[in-house]
Amino acid sequence: MLTRRQFLGTAAVGTATLLVWPKLTFAATGADTRFLFVLLRGGLDGLESVPPYGDPGYQAIRGALALSPSAAKPAHKLDSVFALHPSFNYAAQLYAQGQFMPVVAAAPPYWGRSHFQAQNCVENGTSKPDGSQTGWLNRCIASMPGVDGLACAAVMPLTMRGSAKVETWSPPLPTEVNPILLQRLQPLYAADTRLASPFARAVAQQNDSPVPESGIGMLASSKPGKKKQGGLPVMMGAAGTFMGKSDGPRVAFVEDEGWDTHANEAAIVTSKIAELDAGLKSFQQAMGGMWGRTILIVATEFGRTAHVNGTGGTDHGTGGSMFLAGGALHGGRVAGQWPGIGSGELYQNRDVHATTDFRSVFKGVLASHLGVSESLLASRVFPGSDGVAPIDGLVRSARAAA
Amino acid sequence: MGATGNAVTAAVNRFGLGAKPGDLAGAHDPRAWLETQLARGPDGAQFLAGLPTSIDYLRDEIQLFAIRREFKQGGRGRRDFLTGKMPGPPGDTKAAAAALKQALQPYRQEQRKDLLAEFSARIRIATGTATPFVERLVRFWSNHFAVSVDKFSARLFAAPMEREAIRPHVTGRFADMLLAVETHPAMLLYLDNVRSVGPDSRLGRRIAARLARDGDAGKGKAGGLNENLGREAMELHTVGVNGGYTQADVTEFSRALTGWSVAAKREFANGRQPDSAFVFRANAHEPGARRVLGKTFAEGGFEQGKAILDFLAHRPATARHLSLQLAQHFVSDDPPPALVDRMAKSYLDHDTDLAAVYRTLIESPEAWGSEARKFKTPQDFVTSALRAAQIDLQGRPQPVLGLLTTLGQPVFDPRSPAGFSDNSANWVDPDGLWKRVQAAEALSAHVASGGGEPLAFAQDILGPLLDEDTAQAIRRAESKRQAYATLFASPTFQWRV
Structure with a gap:
């Protein structure tokens, strides 16, 4: 019996004219850039991911959770104040190449400490949890004629909901499809006017093998019924495989859960940041040559309390860290204004104050990297954000990669 | 095609x-x-018999919190499940965490078993029912009044809401279904109404006084108006996003809904068993008359919010919103406007009776046309x-x-x-x-x-x-x-x- 790969290899000859991502015609414009948004649900601790070891108040307030470049498990030193969590090995290399940049003390405009509402705000792009039923990334795509989006998720996330065309992708079921069955289905679907094109693309996508080998391997080895399939290395790798193609989607979304570290934070953050770090690596590798035209943003709905709670963890807070990466990024520096964490400097005497509104970072990348006009950004993508200026200088140099 | x-x-x-x-x-x-x-009407009673009620689930949740509180030494004792946040285990010793885990284990297992039983019953009804049209309607309304179990505090209640608030009214009056849903713990927890406190209510004034005394130290901060349910009840459940309401209407309606809550610790104290999962807490209710969509509703405690819901259920915008959604569900993504108009008229002519709307739908030629898919x-x-x-x-x-x-x-x-x-x-x-x-x-x-x-x-x-x-x-x-x-x-x- 033929393997699926062999079968599809031959069958694809007949569908070769059907592009996986049709109607993308930007290549000639020189604006062939890529943008990935990664949302970490649960609230990543900014003081753990980007420890301000040089802040005089840091050691005292963090106690057992404090990290430092001079500790036994050293954090990666960035400058005289900040470091990266020890698990950020790959990110530290990217930082040295100017392709990674943390933003400290950042938050969405909502400061109410509810996961649900804060995530809504991060996703709907307004200052209110119920400010919109559509997502800013979808509205961004809708502002870019001819551009399609990709959400690496089984359920369309709010970030990507709206009128613009967005495909979803998630790891396939472990069930093998009999190639003969597929052969029989193809003419049936070809006769259904509504389903013919998406079905042909489904077959072509399988043929293009968008899942990195590591992804297939991980899925094959995962136990049936195991809750979590994928994880950031698989999902970011898959996003990169799609986006790395010359006709791939220009805008994509990946999400992850499990960042809500109320207890036993040191161990959880160590393994979760290692996943994110591996995700960065698999994404960069899958992007290949397209990496030079890429910026990605990693965000979380809020930071956590500056003080450690009674269970070796931290509770819901306000200002947190955000990360930018990519070959098109002007990185290798720490962005944002540090409000300090000494007495009197904390927000409500408990959280890191937020000095950067997420939307100023989003707007900065969308304006300078994707070419969305500032008027559209203020009116449509982030309505009500006139007072939130886009951050300049996030892109390495204008069209350097083109 | x-x-x-x-x-x-x-x-x-x-x-x-x-x-x-x-x-x-x-x-x-x-x-x-x-x-x-x-x-x-709906069948499937044999599959649903024996499933716990929302009152049972509330009691389980309260016991779970009581256990957690026992393990928590001092401080933050005010928290309970209405604030949507579990107190954590004491200290950070492994032994304490393990002991708590062990104490919670039987409850966790029981809740997992309950959820699987709920989902299993739902699937078996769908597989075997002899009234699949009614069953599709149940699911339609369940999705119309969506409660998403990704919200921790609501996770146990979405399935019982379908059983307790949707099924009994699926061929009855929408006004009755609406009231059953908005007073169900699933919706009150999911859309945060249990946390909504009228600023001028007795509880609201007490919280304000405490904040003024203690300063904004982040303690006991529950309190204040939460507009989540008020907004969604208008935008999603009744008149629809283009239903002509303003932010002022949302705020007024939300004030009227303050005090709509669920049975909690005190209702279960000393082994008591409340008759209702819904509880109206007069001390959290914002006093005064409310004005919603141009109509004034006199103060009347629970009756005030109930009257507004009934008013909303009878709005022409609600008739159109629901009829459009039904036609989109049963006929096509873009249903003929004449069909929607006819259904909406039927709804208003029959005091929000849903069976009348369904009958109008199935008696309409548009529902059977070749475009319908x-x-x-x-x-x-x-x-x-x-x-x-x-x-x-x-x-x-x-x-x-x-x-x-x-x-x-x-x-x-x-x-x-x-x-x-x-x-x-x-x-x-x-x-x-x-x-x-x-x-x-x-x-x-x-x-x-x-x-x-x-x-x-x-x-x-x-x-x-x-x-x-x-x-x-x-x-x-x-x-x-x-x-x-x-x-x-x-x-x-x-x-x-």
Whole structure:
């Protein structure tokens, strides 16, 4: 019996004219850039991911959770104040190449400490949890004629909901499809006017093998019924495989859960940041040559309390860290204004104050990297954000990669 | 276009949940088949008997918090499950964490068992029901009033809300269903109304005084108006986003809803068992008259919010909003406006009686036209396969739950109060189609090995929808199992026509 790969290899000859991502015609414009948004649900601790070891108040307030470049498990030193969590090995290399940049003390405009509402705000792009039923990334795509989006998720996330065309992708079921069955289905679907094109693309996508080998391997080895399939290395790798193609989607979304570290934070953050770090690596590798035209943003709905709670963890807070990466990024520096964490400097005497509104970072990348006009950004993508200026200088140099 | 149906297949697939063997023959008079179901109302009582009530679930949650509080030494004792946040274990010693885990273990297991039993019953009803039209309506309203179990505090209550607030009213008055839903713990917890406190209520003033005394130290900060339920009840549940309301209407309505809460610790104290999961807490209710959509509602405690809900249920905008959604669900993504108008008129003429609206729908020629078709959602797809092959999960729903998650429609988990999309555009995509082919392979493995001759089976399920090419593909399948997989994966099987 033929393997699926062999079968599809031959069958694809007949569908070769059907592009996986049709109607993308930007290549000639020189604006062939890529943008990935990664949302970490649960609230990543900014003081753990980007420890301000040089802040005089840091050691005292963090106690057992404090990290430092001079500790036994050293954090990666960035400058005289900040470091990266020890698990950020790959990110530290990217930082040295100017392709990674943390933003400290950042938050969405909502400061109410509810996961649900804060995530809504991060996703709907307004200052209110119920400010919109559509997502800013979808509205961004809708502002870019001819551009399609990709959400690496089984359920369309709010970030990507709206009128613009967005495909979803998630790891396939472990069930093998009999190639003969597929052969029989193809003419049936070809006769259904509504389903013919998406079905042909489904077959072509399988043929293009968008899942990195590591992804297939991980899925094959995962136990049936195991809750979590994928994880950031698989999902970011898959996003990169799609986006790395010359006709791939220009805008994509990946999400992850499990960042809500109320207890036993040191161990959880160590393994979760290692996943994110591996995700960065698999994404960069899958992007290949397209990496030079890429910026990605990693965000979380809020930071956590500056003080450690009674269970070796931290509770819901306000200002947190955000990360930018990519070959098109002007990185290798720490962005944002540090409000300090000494007495009197904390927000409500408990959280890191937020000095950067997420939307100023989003707007900065969308304006300078994707070419969305500032008027559209203020009116449509982030309505009500006139007072939130886009951050300049996030892109390495204008069209350097083109 | 793909398959074209007739009135019989439309009744069974588009109005029902897909054919089980014999259904097409039983629906030879399609309108009568649907009418009879409306007269009968929902069935499935045998599968739902013995499931816990919302009061049982509330009691479990309160016990769970009590255990956690015992393990928590000092401080933050005010927190309970109404604030939506569990107190953590004491200290950070492994022994303490392990002891807490062990103490909670039986409750956790029980809750997991309860959830599986709820989902299992829901799937078994769909697979076996003799009133699939009514069952589709139950699911329609459940999604209209979506409660997403990704919100921790609401996770136990979405399924009982369908049983307790939707099913009893599915062929009754919308006004009654609306009140049942908005007073159900699922909705009150999901949309945060249990945390909403009138600023001028007795409780609100006490909190304000405490804050003024202690300063804003982040302690006991619960308190204040929460507009989540007030807004969604207008935007999603009644008049719709274009229903002509303003922010002032939302705020006023939300003030009227303050005090609408659920039974908590005190109602269960000393082994007491409350009669109702809903509790009106007068001390959190904002005093005064309220003005909503141009009408003034006198102060009257619980009756005030109830009167506003009834007023909203009877608005013409609500009639149009609900009728459009029903027509979109049963006829097409873009239904004929004349049909929607007729349904809306019926709704208003019959005091929000839903059966009257359904009757108008099925008596309208537009509901049976050749343009009428819907693409199956993942839940429709899986349900129709289970029905066709009469797959019995034997109380183990996990594989089907996993399948629905992978296909993008996890049970009661739309992650938004707007519910799952009812528009084909959100479901027709390459990744989804590919997973359906995979799912067809997986489902075919569950078809009873003694299942009938595949082609005859396909004829029984699809009737006139079975075109020659699909029949040919089934005939040529290398095994019975592959024949069933071909049927489930065929484009014809993906439509409600």
